[in-house]
Every structure is written in C-alpha cells, then in structure tokens.
Amino acid sequence: MNTELTTPTNSNPIQIGKILCVSAIVAVLLGVGLSFVNIKNQQFAIGEQIRQTERKIQQVRAENDVLLAKVTELTSRPALQARVKSGYIAVVNITGDKIARLTPPVQATEVGTLRTAFNEVGRQ
Amino acid sequence: MKFTANTRIGIACGIAASVFTVFSARLIHLHVAKHEEYALLAAKKHNTRQVIHAKRGMILDRNGEILAANLPVRTLVADASRMKKPEALAALVSKHLSLDEKEVLEKFSTGKKYIVLKREVPEESAMALLNEMQKQNLRGVFSEQDAVRIYPNGEVLGHILGFLNHEGKGVQGVELSMESQLVGKDGYRFIERDRVGREIVLYRGLEEEPEHGKNVRLTIDMGLQSILEEELDAAYKDLKPETANAVLVDPKTGAVLAMACRPCFNPNEPGKAQPEQMKNRAIIDMVEPGSTFKIVVAAGALNEGKVDEKTTIFCENGRFAYGGRILKDHHGYGHMDVHEILVKSSNIGSAKMALMMGGDKFYEYVRRFGFGERLGIELPGEIPGLVHPPTRWDKLTITRMPMGHSIAVTPLQITMGMAVIANGGHLMAPRIVQSVEKENGEVVLKKEPTVMREVVPEKTAHYVSQALIGVTEPGGTAAFARVNGFQVAGKTGTAQKVSPHGGYAAGKYVVSFVGYMPAEDPKFVLLVMVDDAKIASNLNYGGLVAAPIFSRIAERAARHLDLTPTMPPIPLQPAPIASTSKTEERSN
Structure with missing residues (x-):
C-alpha cells in the first residue's frame, strides 16, 4: 500500500504567504497614497492660510499708509495754520523769562521785547 | 506552427513590454528633453505674472517733515467670465462706487476678463465692497493696489517738489531730478488661480520682492x-x-x-495750473x-x-x-x-x-x-x-x-x-x-558741501x-x-x-x-x-x-534759528521819503 502523499500535478493551492505579502505591499502603498493626499490637503489649507495672512498684512500696511497720509495732511503747516485762524488751536508767545539760554541775550529794549523786526512797525 | 503556452505568454509579455517601453520613452522625452518648452507652455496657460508694486519714496525736509507721500488707493477690476449673479453684483458695485448700475451691468455683459470699473478708489470703500461681496457670496470683482501722490503742504514748495504725470513719473522739481532714487523696482510673482480666481499658494512660482523707492531728504527747512x-x-x-x-x-x-x-x-492739482505758474x-x-x-x-x-x-x-x-x-x-x-x-x-x-x-x-x-x-x-x-x-x-x-x-x-x-x-x-x-535714505532710515547717499x-x-x-x-x-x-x-x-x-x-x-x-x-x-x-x-x-x-x-x-x-542778538536795539526811524525825481540811470 502506497501511503506517501503526493501533490497532484494540476492542483492550484492558495498561497497564503504570498497573498499576505502582496496585501501588505498594497496596504503600504495605500497608506502612502492616503498620507500623500492628506499632506497635500494640509499644504493647500496652509497655503490658503498664508494667502489670508498675507492679505491681512497687506491690508494693515495699506491702512497704516492711509493713516500716515491723513496724519501728514492734518499736521501740515497749511492745515495747522487754518486751525489757528479758526481759533481751534492757539499759538502762545513764549516770554523771554521762560527761555533758558546758554549764552546771555542782549539787554531788552525799553518796551520789553528782545527782537522786533524793524518793519513790523512800518507794516501796521 | 504550434506555440506552446509559455511561448504565447512570452510573446504577449514582450509586446506589452515594448508598448510600455515606447510609452516610457515618450514620457521621459516629454519630461526631460521637452521639460522647458512644456513647462513654459503650461505656465502661459495657467500662471499669471502678478506684479508687486514698489512704493515711491517720500520727500522729506531737513527735519524729517513729510513733503510728499503716497496715499494707497485701489483700482477695481471685474472679470465677467467668473460672475454668477451679475445683476446683484452690479447693484452692489454701483452702490459702493457711486457708478450707474445700468452702465456697470452693460460692462459685465461684454463677458470680458478685464474690465476696469473705477480707479483711485479709497482703501476703505474698496474694502467695504469686497467684504460685502464675500458676505453675499458674490464673485468676479477684484482690486489692484495703486497709490496717488499727495503733497500735504499744497502750494508751499510746489516749485521745488514738482509733481507726477498720470504714469507716476516725475515731471518737475525734485520728483523729476531724483526720479531714479524715488522710484522703486516693482517685484513679481508667478501664481496659479483656482476656478473661482483665488490664488493657489502651493503652486507659487518664481518670485521677486519689490525694491521700494528711497526717501529723499532735502536741505529745505x-x-x-x-x-x-x-x-x-x-x-x-x-x-x-x-x-x-x-x-x-x-x-x-x-x-x-x-x-x-x-x-x-498746487502740485496736488497740476492740471489746474497755467504754465506760467509752474516755472521755478x-x-x-x-x-x-x-x-x-x-x-x-x-x-x-x-x-x-x-x-x-x-x-x-x-x-x-x-x-x-x-x-x-x-x-x-x-x-x-x-x-x-x-x-x-x-x-x-x-x-x-x-x-x-x-x-x-x-x-x-x-x-x-x-x-x-x-x-x-x-x-x-x-x-x-x-x-x-x-x-x-x-x-x-x-x-x-x-x-x-x-x-x-x-x-x-x-x-x-x-x-x-x-x-x-x-x-x-x-x-x-x-x-x-x-x-537719500532707505525706508529704514539707512543713508545711502549723503551730499556734502562742495x-x-x-x-x-x-x-x-x-x-x-x-x-x-x-x-x-x-x-x-x-x-x-x-x-x-x-x-x-x-x-x-x-x-x-x-x-x-x-x-x-x-x-x-x-x-x-x-x-x-x-x-x-x-x-x-x-x-x-x-x-x-x-x-x-x-x-x-x-x-x-x-x-x-x-x-x-x-x-x-x-x-x-534762535540767533542771539548781538547788537543794541536800533531806534526806529520814520520811513524815508523817496525822491520824486526820476533819473535815467537808477542806481539803488
């Protein structure tokens, strides 16, 4: 009696090891692919955030420039002079005794002014 | 002639391998040999060269008082091909920009991709419009950064400062003579947009930062x-x-x-001046x-x-x-x-x-x-x-x-x-x-007395x-x-x-x-x-x-200048009486 087991020549056995191996490779590839997609999505999201931030910075800069221009206009001499004329602000003369001088000034005149334009009188 | 199974498989594989080899060779040819050509072609189709405008330098007096500055404004542009609700958009645009709604709608109906709606729009108005568009989920109108030159002192120093023409180039005064220093160098960036017109930051291409113009400090007090x-x-x-x-x-x-x-x-309104007024x-x-x-x-x-x-x-x-x-x-x-x-x-x-x-x-x-x-x-x-x-x-x-x-x-x-x-x-x-100074105050050119x-x-x-x-x-x-x-x-x-x-x-x-x-x-x-x-x-x-x-x-x-007087006060004199006689040769 022949008790030896022989492999039939036309058999097609399931090779579990190979299937597992291929499945593992596919799973890894799938994981890599999904990770790639996920990272790509994250990149797009970050890109969008960058765009928004850049836009905000640009807007803040533009607003800053607008404010600078407005401040310049409001503090320009013609604007300030117009305000002085309208009485909104006043220019007060600084008297001689309020000025600390490194070099002593010449004697004040009899009317108390240190310097008067010769023609300020003639202009009146 | 009879082929065995192995031979048939071998032939099939060989044909497939040949086909894929041809494809691969073609792919390599396209990606490597023709890379430059096709990259350029693709860039032309999808990429846009976005200009990053350089700011013109300011003009200052010797103490840093600003004599000429830039006021940021926007140019509002429409792309009719990207609009979904042109009627609603026209109504919104006309309201914010004080334009005629019908005219705006007519412009939209042309289907053009670049329609200038209004120039020199104040920053606040432009932002209000764009924010409102975002709220109402409207699209198709964009803004471009621009700037107008302002001279806060008006007529004062007008002849010295000069003014700019419509292209932003100096025409007269320091604006012209120092043009090369005042004007900056525009930067650029190659960008791609998605189908709603937003930039895809990920696909940003070649980029060059703008070089802003330098500030010019005058000797004027x-x-x-x-x-x-x-x-x-x-x-x-x-x-x-x-x-x-x-x-x-x-x-x-x-x-x-x-x-x-x-x-x-007034250099703020050069168009209103006569040529005689503009002469220094x-x-x-x-x-x-x-x-x-x-x-x-x-x-x-x-x-x-x-x-x-x-x-x-x-x-x-x-x-x-x-x-x-x-x-x-x-x-x-x-x-x-x-x-x-x-x-x-x-x-x-x-x-x-x-x-x-x-x-x-x-x-x-x-x-x-x-x-x-x-x-x-x-x-x-x-x-x-x-x-x-x-x-x-x-x-x-x-x-x-x-x-x-x-x-x-x-x-x-x-x-x-x-x-x-x-x-x-x-x-x-x-x-x-x-x-001449950079934006950060670094002096790049100092003129010494000669x-x-x-x-x-x-x-x-x-x-x-x-x-x-x-x-x-x-x-x-x-x-x-x-x-x-x-x-x-x-x-x-x-x-x-x-x-x-x-x-x-x-x-x-x-x-x-x-x-x-x-x-x-x-x-x-x-x-x-x-x-x-x-x-x-x-x-x-x-x-x-x-x-x-x-x-x-x-x-x-x-x-x-706070000069200390050095002389005793002068007694004021009555105005001298001018001679009424007229001589041929006047000598004073």
Missing part, C-alpha cells in the same frame, strides 16, 4: 520755508507784481534752506541784476590791486561821459572810496573800477562768481544766464555791466554770488538734496562785507533792511525791465535786495526780488520794496 512763503504772499498781494522770488541759502554750506516763487501752483523762476528766469552786481566789480578791483581801502575815485558829480553816452548817478558824488561807492551805490564809481580792471579781467571775475554757468543745483531746468565774453561787448558794456546791466543772471546765481562775500570768498555749489572755487581771498571778502553793512545803516540805500538786534549786510538792486520788443520797458523795474545776517557770522543769505511792483515809479526801488520784505523775513528767520 519747512519752518523757514513757511516764513518765506507767508511774507512773499503778503508782498504779492500788496504790491501785485508780475513775479516775486525769494531764496534763502546757508552761505557756508550752499544748502538751500528755502526757495519760493510767485505765482505758484529762481533757476529758470533771467533778469538783469542791477546794483547787486556791484559787489563783483568791487571785489575784483580790490583783489587785483587796482584799488585799495584808501583809493578814492572821482564820481564826476553824477554825470560821466563815456562811449558817446552819459552815465548818471542817482545823486552827484565827488571823490569816494570803494566803501562809499558800494554804500551810495554809485554807477560811475563802479564803472570806473571796471575800466581800471579792463574788460578781460572784469569778465574773469564775473565768471568766477558763478555768473554765466549752471551752478548744478539738483533741480531740473537750471539755466546758465547770459554773460557775453568781452569780444562781443560794445563800447558801453564795460560801464553798464558793473551796475548789473547788459547781463542776465538767475536769482539763485545772485544769491550764491552774495554768499561768496558772506562766507569769506568761496563759491559754494548750491544744493537742495541733503541725503566748494566750487575760491573767488577772492577772505580779506577782500571781509572788506566788501564791511561796505555792505554800511548799505543797511543810516545813509545807505537799504536802511529798511535792518533787523533789530542784528547787523545786516546787503545790497539793493533796481533794474529796468527788458522789453520783449527790444530795449527797456518804460516804468517797469525789477527790484531786489540780497543780504546776509548776522553780518559778523552769517547764518543765511537771503534774496528778495520783486518784478514790476504796481506802485508809484518813484517808490519802486530795491531799498523801499524788497528791503522791508527782507527785514521781515530775516527777523522771523532769526527767531526760528
């Missing part, structure tokens, strides 16, 4: 400029002259501290200087040893016959030394000094003082004036030129000529640009200076130029206007006063020039018209 403009304005209203000019210069450095002309214009007459107008020019002949004759402090010249009692014509003085004078000739402003004395020097030598001094050449100020359009060489003189020229006739000079040249006497004999190069040449030795300049002090003292021609507490030196000038039809225009005079203060250590040289003041002819003299303006400006300038 806005405090002094305001004083100058205010006083010139007052004079322009009172005297109603054709033109009026004033130039204030630091004689030791050649720095222009203030410069103003009337009529003037201090550098592009030629005038006969009149007696202010006598300093040249006096300094020359002294330096050449033709006269000295003690030499007296006979002034022919006011009538000197030369070259077939009579040269007259305002009053008849006898023997006078150089000091008196300058104080009394004698035409005959000056003419005789020139005759003693000889034409060639006198011409040499005229040129050494800087007349007849461009002084090189950093402003466009400076002219050299008109100084003929002796070979082209007629017989009378040598007697007329010393008193400032038969010659044409610019107001700036007169000022710098007087600065030669004020600073001890050096002709300084006038400058209006102090430095001595163009030594004109006369200090001793000669000092002697002439002493005579010029006498001009503003009682008995001189410009007592009205005095300033309480300070010693003032200067010279008046009154020249008949040259007629455009030839000869001189009757009854029209260009009067001037150019002086410096304090005379012992000059801090500034100031020229005031008034062309054809509408006052009585017998009052139209440099000493009566220009000298009082000088005095007012100089007094206020002294306060601004």
Whole structure:
C-alpha cells in the first residue's frame, strides 16, 4: 500500500504567504497614497492660510499708509495754520523769562521785547 | 506552427513590454528633453505674472517733515467670465462706487476678463465692497493696489517738489531730478488661480520682492520755508507784481534752506495750473541784476590791486561821459572810496573800477562768481544766464555791466554770488538734496558741501562785507533792511525791465535786495526780488520794496534759528521819503 502523499500535478493551492505579502505591499502603498493626499490637503489649507495672512498684512500696511497720509495732511503747516485762524488751536508767545539760554541775550529794549523786526512797525 | 503556452505568454509579455517601453520613452522625452518648452507652455496657460508694486519714496525736509507721500488707493477690476449673479453684483458695485448700475451691468455683459470699473478708489470703500461681496457670496470683482501722490503742504514748495504725470513719473522739481532714487523696482510673482480666481499658494512660482523707492531728504527747512512763503504772499498781494522770488541759502554750506516763487501752483492739482505758474523762476528766469552786481566789480578791483581801502575815485558829480553816452548817478558824488561807492551805490564809481580792471579781467571775475554757468543745483531746468565774453561787448558794456546791466543772471546765481562775500570768498555749489535714505532710515547717499572755487581771498571778502553793512545803516540805500538786534549786510538792486520788443520797458523795474545776517557770522543769505511792483515809479526801488520784505523775513528767520542778538536795539526811524525825481540811470 502506497501511503506517501503526493501533490497532484494540476492542483492550484492558495498561497497564503504570498497573498499576505502582496496585501501588505498594497496596504503600504495605500497608506502612502492616503498620507500623500492628506499632506497635500494640509499644504493647500496652509497655503490658503498664508494667502489670508498675507492679505491681512497687506491690508494693515495699506491702512497704516492711509493713516500716515491723513496724519501728514492734518499736521501740515497749511492745515495747522487754518486751525489757528479758526481759533481751534492757539499759538502762545513764549516770554523771554521762560527761555533758558546758554549764552546771555542782549539787554531788552525799553518796551520789553528782545527782537522786533524793524518793519513790523512800518507794516501796521 | 504550434506555440506552446509559455511561448504565447512570452510573446504577449514582450509586446506589452515594448508598448510600455515606447510609452516610457515618450514620457521621459516629454519630461526631460521637452521639460522647458512644456513647462513654459503650461505656465502661459495657467500662471499669471502678478506684479508687486514698489512704493515711491517720500520727500522729506531737513527735519524729517513729510513733503510728499503716497496715499494707497485701489483700482477695481471685474472679470465677467467668473460672475454668477451679475445683476446683484452690479447693484452692489454701483452702490459702493457711486457708478450707474445700468452702465456697470452693460460692462459685465461684454463677458470680458478685464474690465476696469473705477480707479483711485479709497482703501476703505474698496474694502467695504469686497467684504460685502464675500458676505453675499458674490464673485468676479477684484482690486489692484495703486497709490496717488499727495503733497500735504499744497502750494508751499510746489516749485521745488514738482509733481507726477498720470504714469507716476516725475515731471518737475525734485520728483523729476531724483526720479531714479524715488522710484522703486516693482517685484513679481508667478501664481496659479483656482476656478473661482483665488490664488493657489502651493503652486507659487518664481518670485521677486519689490525694491521700494528711497526717501529723499532735502536741505529745505519747512519752518523757514513757511516764513518765506507767508511774507512773499503778503508782498504779492500788496504790491501785485508780475513775479516775486525769494531764496534763502546757508552761505557756508550752499544748502538751500528755502526757495519760493510767485505765482505758484498746487502740485496736488497740476492740471489746474497755467504754465506760467509752474516755472521755478529762481533757476529758470533771467533778469538783469542791477546794483547787486556791484559787489563783483568791487571785489575784483580790490583783489587785483587796482584799488585799495584808501583809493578814492572821482564820481564826476553824477554825470560821466563815456562811449558817446552819459552815465548818471542817482545823486552827484565827488571823490569816494570803494566803501562809499558800494554804500551810495554809485554807477560811475563802479564803472570806473571796471575800466581800471579792463574788460578781460572784469569778465574773469564775473565768471568766477558763478555768473554765466549752471551752478548744478539738483533741480531740473537750471539755466546758465547770459554773460557775453568781452569780444562781443560794445563800447558801453564795460560801464553798464558793473551796475548789473547788459547781463542776465538767475536769482539763485545772485544769491550764491552774495554768499561768496558772506562766507569769506568761496563759491559754494548750491544744493537742495541733503541725503537719500532707505525706508529704514539707512543713508545711502549723503551730499556734502562742495566748494566750487575760491573767488577772492577772505580779506577782500571781509572788506566788501564791511561796505555792505554800511548799505543797511543810516545813509545807505537799504536802511529798511535792518533787523533789530542784528547787523545786516546787503545790497539793493533796481533794474529796468527788458522789453520783449527790444530795449527797456518804460516804468517797469525789477527790484531786489540780497543780504546776509548776522553780518559778523552769517547764518543765511537771503534774496528778495520783486518784478514790476504796481506802485508809484518813484517808490519802486530795491531799498523801499524788497528791503522791508527782507527785514521781515530775516527777523522771523532769526527767531526760528534762535540767533542771539548781538547788537543794541536800533531806534526806529520814520520811513524815508523817496525822491520824486526820476533819473535815467537808477542806481539803488
């Protein structure tokens, strides 16, 4: 009696090891692919955030420039002079005794002014 | 012929491998060999070159006060191919931009990809519109950054600053002369957009940062400029002259501290100005200087040893016959030394000094003082004036030129000529640009004072200076130029206007006063020039018209510069009564 087991020549056995191996490779590839997609999505999201931030910075800069221009206009001499004329602000003369001088000034005149334009009188 | 299974499989695999090899080869060819070509083609189709505009530099005064700045604005652009609800968008756009809704809708219906809706839209309005669009989920309108140039001081300093044309390029003044420094270099970025027009940051291509324009700092002191403009304005209203000019210069450095002309214009609205208003007459107008020019002949004759402090010249009692014509003085004078000739402003004395020097030598001094050449100020359009060489003189020229006739000079040249006497004999190069700075304040170019040449030795300049002090003292021609507490030196000038039809225009005079203060250590040289003041002819003299303006400006300038008075107060005098007699040759 022949008790030896022989492999039939036309058999097609399931090779579990190979299937597992291929499945593992596919799973890894799938994981890599999904990770790639996920990272790509994250990149797009970050890109969008960058765009928004850049836009905000640009807007803040533009607003800053607008404010600078407005401040310049409001503090320009013609604007300030117009305000002085309208009485909104006043220019007060600084008297001689309020000025600390490194070099002593010449004697004040009899009317108390240190310097008067010769023609300020003639202009009146 | 019968193939075995293995052979058939082998053939099939071989064919498949060949096909894939061909495909692979083609792919490699496209990706490697043709990479540049197709990348460019793809970039052309999907990429947009986004320009990042560089900011134009600001113009500042010497203390950092802003004279020209940029106001950000936006240009609103529509892309009709990206719109979903054009009607709603048109309604929103017309509301925010004050445009006609129908016109906007018509523009949208063209389907064009680039439709300019409105330019120079204020930042706030543009942002309000874009935010509202976002809220209502509308798309198809974008904004582009732009800027308009503003000059916060309006007409003040308009001639110096100039303005820009519609392309943003300098047309006049510092805006033109310093264009290369002020203008920056635009940057760029290649970008891709998604189907709603948003940039895909991930696919950003080549990028170059913009290089912003540099700030230009001027030598102008806005405090002094305001004083100058205010006083010139007052004079322009009172005297109603054709033109009026004033130039204030630091004689030791050649720095222009203030410069103003009337009529003037507002650089914020250049379109409203007439060409005549736009001329910076201090550098592009030629005038006969009149007696202010006598300093040249006096300094020359002294330096050449033709006269000295003690030499007296006979002034022919006011009538000197030369070259077939009579040269007259305002009053008849006898023997006078150089000091008196300058104080009394004698035409005959000056003419005789020139005759003693000889034409060639006198011409040499005229040129050494800087007349007849461009002084090189950093402003466009400076002219050299008109100084003929002796070979082209007629017989009378040598007697007329010393008193400032038969010659044409610019107001700036007169000022710098007087600065030669004020600073001890050096002709300084006038400058209006102090430095060029980066946005962070780093100085990239600093202009240092430049001595163009030594004109006369200090001793000669000092002697002439002493005579010029006498001009503003009682008995001189410009007592009205005095300033309480300070010693003032200067010279008046009154020249008949040259007629455009030839000869001189009757009854029209260009009067001037150019002086410096304090005379012992000059801090500034100031020229005031008034062309054809509408006052009585017998009052139209440099000493009566220009000298009082000088005095007012100089007094206020002294306060601004905090100069300590060095002289005792001067007793105020009643206004001198001008002579009613009219002479052919006016001498002050």
